[in-house]
Amino acid sequence: MEFKTHISVKNLSVFYGKEPALKNITVDIPDKKITAIIGPSGCGKTTLLKSFNRLVDSIDGIKVSGEVLVDGENIFDPEVEATHIRKKMGLLSQRPYPLPMSIYDNVAYGPRIHGMKDKKKLGEMVEHYLKESSLWSEVKDRLHTPASKLSIGQQQRLCLARGLAVEPEIILGDEPTSALDPKSSQRIEARFLELKKEYTIVVVTHILRQAKRLADYVIFLYLGELIEHGPAERIFENPKEEMTKEYIKGTIS
Amino acid sequence: MQTKRLLKDKLASKFMLILTVFSGLVVFFIAFGLYQRSRPILAIKPLTELLFSTSWHPLRGEFGLFPFIMGTLWVTGVAVAIAIPFSLLTAIYLSEYAHKIIREWTAPLIDLLAGIPSVIYGIWGVLVIVPLIKDHIAPLWGTFSTGYSVLAAGIVLAIMVFPVIIHVTIEVFRSIPHELRDASLALGATRWQTIKHVVARKALPGIIAAIVLALSRAFGETMAVLMVAGNVAKLPSSVLDPAYPLPALIVNNYGEMLSVPLYDSALLLASLVLLLVVLFFNILSRIILIRVERRIQ
Amino acid sequence: MVRLGLPHMNKRRIEENIFKGLMIFSTFIILSCLLLILGTIIIKGLPAMNLAMITQTPKGGYYLGKEGGILNAIIGSLYLAGGATFLAILISLPVVLYLNVYTKKGSRLVFFTRFSFDVLWGVPSIVYGAFGFTIMLFLGLRASLLGGIIAVSFLIFPIMSRAMDEVIRMIPEELLDASYALGATRLETAFKIVTRQALPGILTAVLIAFGRGIGDAASVIFTAGFTDHIPYSLFRPAATLPLAIFFQLGTPIPEVQERAYASAFILTAIILIVSVVSRILTKRFTKHVVK
Structure with a gap:
């Protein structure tokens, strides 16, 4: 499969103190596709994802070596501002964490911190991105109630709208449906399939079926090491590595 | 053997229950x-x-506590005004910015600040703060002061309540999930x-509780304030x-209080007022906590 | 997709740096206050220290006599804080064990007692002094070592209880269950398992309370009085280090003030030692706790 690279990981290693969490990972992530990072829990999936927007920075005693190039720019270059990198990426975490403010303010938060003052434009943006995450019709009459009043599935879509509102190029999902009921999960997955036309999406998941439903490209990690990566169809139908085979068959998990 | 053990357990249980109830009621005993x-x-x-008269002449039987209440309010106000910015900024720095090593080194030092007895603060105030105000700060304003002043007491008290605000604020900040910060970052x-927009907002009730706690600590602090406030029964x-x-009024007059009629009664009334105000602050802080929490959640 | 466009800005980076600067400045100020206080006490107190200071009682009256030392206050303080700590243990330990072993989860009594201790923690020491004084009037006691011990034990038992409670609460439920499963009664579990498991934490609580007790002046000023002599009975007045500082600082005689400085130095040293030891104990305790 020929593709344009959006994120390019080169020899990335991450240590928590002396414990290695990621060992010398090199992989390219395709542009405007859904990439799934799969593997058993504790294998470094989340660490890899959080390296992309440098959220690993805020963990005590972390050491990073290697490069992550986004649009050709090494984000671990000390010259690069973390805020600048993060603006390019929206994050959906395992559980939705609405900010302690209203629904409207949650979506407007990103644009505001980046200096948007125009009220009318803010209102347009909020509406636009709430529609984008298919939440608008459910909340349009109560935009100024606290976000915490929403159901957990709605909260996750709100977090998606909030992430989209900073106008990122990349959406990162850290098991974004793990706290949701099946119906809400389905909605998020449907949004992802729609959004990949515009965005590069990287999703961490431990649900194989979800990876099969969503992914165009798959990265398989095991205990901090990159075992195999490639187009989804090939990985699922014809894995090269023994470990990948066993994982897909379900003998290791 | 078996029954003896069970009997012992039962007796002990009763005894401990009584002790627990008794100790829980101590605050009422004190008030009573x-x-x-x-x-x-x-x-x-x-x-x-008694509360609003400014006339304090025990020998004539006049016991107006107003100047003393105002004295306490002034001193507490100045102390908290100084303490809030310094301790909040420090707490935020230590919980959100500082490297682990810095945190581990400063925590015991701040605990130590909390553990220093108030007379030590008092002697330090007399040796350092009072002369500082007399020789440098008062002339700066073009006025004269002996140095024994509201400001001296306020500064000393502020240092005493730093650990209170810092400690509670750090605890509250720590209780806020990491993922919420990540969501904003x-x-x-x-x-x-x-x-500013997320963590402090979530922590607001805790910060308020911390400040109220500091207020009540400052309100009842005795020795250090007594040593540097000047003790002139006039409205500042x-x-x-x-x-x-x-x-300070209570401590300074314990000597004479049994020889002048009603004097002891007036001073114990002053203690009661002090106790009730502090209790009020404590309970207030809980109510604020519950209310604001409910609004944010 | 519509890109609505966000302005790029530098202002927030400046704001970030200003506030970070202010925070570091505040932390620096607060820590230098501590150093300044300790420094002042050492600079004033160390030259005042000599053998006579710690082996003699004041000669010719503590307020005016130029000779002698502060042995009365050192011994008095140790007696008083020691006695009060002992009394406080007698109250705190059973209460805390009761709260954690005997009661059910979510019990009102537990909530109320903890709340009450928190409130008591905030009650100013002068109020304990005044309360101690009313008790003494009631019992017909005069200012004495015993009066001081009673007042200070009221002051420190809530502190001790809360500190003990914090550690004993951390003991896993399973440990208690394991003990019950072997047929132990609650009493045996409380005193043989819980106290042993939490021993370093309990000792820390005792030390914290002792430190608070030995440093407090406002609660003993009515109740223990002050004297030049070492108390030989519970019913005699007792001198204490904090009051030795307070009274002797107020005289115009430099030699007497020296005694105040020496008292401050010794009191600070005791507080430092207590805090270092309790920190070591806490470290040791947290090492053994299963998380």
Whole structure:
């Protein structure tokens, strides 16, 4: 499969103190596709994802070596501002964490911190991105109630709208449906399939079926090491590595 | 053997229950004991006169506590005004910015600050702060002050309440989930924006509780304030004036109080007032906590 | 997709740096206050220290006599804080064990007692002094070592209880269950398992309370009085270090003030030692706790 690279990981290693969490990972992530990072829990999936927007920075005693190039720019270059990198990426975490403010303010938060003052434009943006995450019709009459009043599935879509509102190029999902009921999960997955036309999406998941439903490209990690990566169809139908085979068959998990 | 063990267990249980209930009620015993002793003066003087009269002449039987109450309010106000910015900024720095090593080194030092006895603060205030105000700060304002003043007491008290605010605020900040910060950071917010708009907002009830706690600590602090406040029974009109806080009044007059009629009663009434105000602050802080929490959640 | 466009800005980076600067400045100020206080006490106190200071009682009256030392206050303080700590243990330990072993989860009594201790923690020491004084009037006691011990034990038992409670609460439920499963009664579990498991934490609580007790002046000023002599009975007045500082600082005689400085130095040293030891104990305790 020929593709344009959006994120390019080169020899990335991450240590928590002396414990290695990621060992010398090199992989390219395709542009405007859904990439799934799969593997058993504790294998470094989340660490890899959080390296992309440098959220690993805020963990005590972390050491990073290697490069992550986004649009050709090494984000671990000390010259690069973390805020600048993060603006390019929206994050959906395992559980939705609405900010302690209203629904409207949650979506407007990103644009505001980046200096948007125009009220009318803010209102347009909020509406636009709430529609984008298919939440608008459910909340349009109560935009100024606290976000915490929403159901957990709605909260996750709100977090998606909030992430989209900073106008990122990349959406990162850290098991974004793990706290949701099946119906809400389905909605998020449907949004992802729609959004990949515009965005590069990287999703961490431990649900194989979800990876099969969503992914165009798959990265398989095991205990901090990159075992195999490639187009989804090939990985699922014809894995090269023994470990990948066993994982897909379900003998290791 | 078996029954003896069970009997022992049962007896001990009863005894411990009584002890627990008793110790839980101590605060009421204290209030009751002080109330009993202040009844003689409450019987012949209206409470409003005792609290709001400015005339304090025990030998003439006049016991107006107002100057002392105002003295306490001035000193507490100045202390908390100084303490809030310094301790909040420090707490935020230690919980959100500082490297683990710095945190581990400063925590015991701040605990130590909390553990220093108030007389030590007092002697330090007399040796350092009072001369500083007399020789440098008062001349700067073009006025004269002995140095024994509201400001001196306020500065010393502020240092004493730093650990209270810092400790509670750090605890509250720590209780806020990491993922909430990540959610804001992931949108490209700076750390300070994250703190200002998200963390501090979530922590607001805790911060208020911390400040109220500091208020009540400052309100009842005795020895250090007594040593540097000047103790002149007049309403202060500036921070460079001396003040005579309520706790200082109680301590300074314990010697004579049994020889002048009603004196002891007046002083124990002052203690009761002090106790009730502190209890009020404590309970208030809980109510604020519950209310604001409910609004944010 | 519509890109609505966000302005790029530098202002927030400046704000970030200003506030970070202010925070570091505040932390620096607060820590230098501590150093300044300790420094002042050492600079004033160390030259005042000599053998006579710690082996003699004041000669010719503590307020005016130029000779002698502060042995009365050192011994008095140790007696008083020691006695009060002992009394406080007698109250705190059973209460805390009761709260954690005997009661059910979510019990009102537990909530109320903890709340009450928190409130008591905030009650100013002068109020304990005044309360102690009313008790003494009631019992017909005069200012004495015993009066001081009673007042200070009221002051420190809530502190001790809360500190003990914090550690004993951390003991896993399973440990208690394991003990019950072997047929132990609650009493045996409380005193043989819980106290042993939490021993370093309990000792820390005792030390914290002792430190608070030995440093407090406002609660003993009515109740223990002050004297030049070492108390030989519970019913005699007792001198204490904090009051030795307070009274002797107020005289115009430099030699007497020296005694105040020496008292401050010794009191600070005791507080430092207590805090270092309790920190070591806490470290040791947290090492053994299963998380």
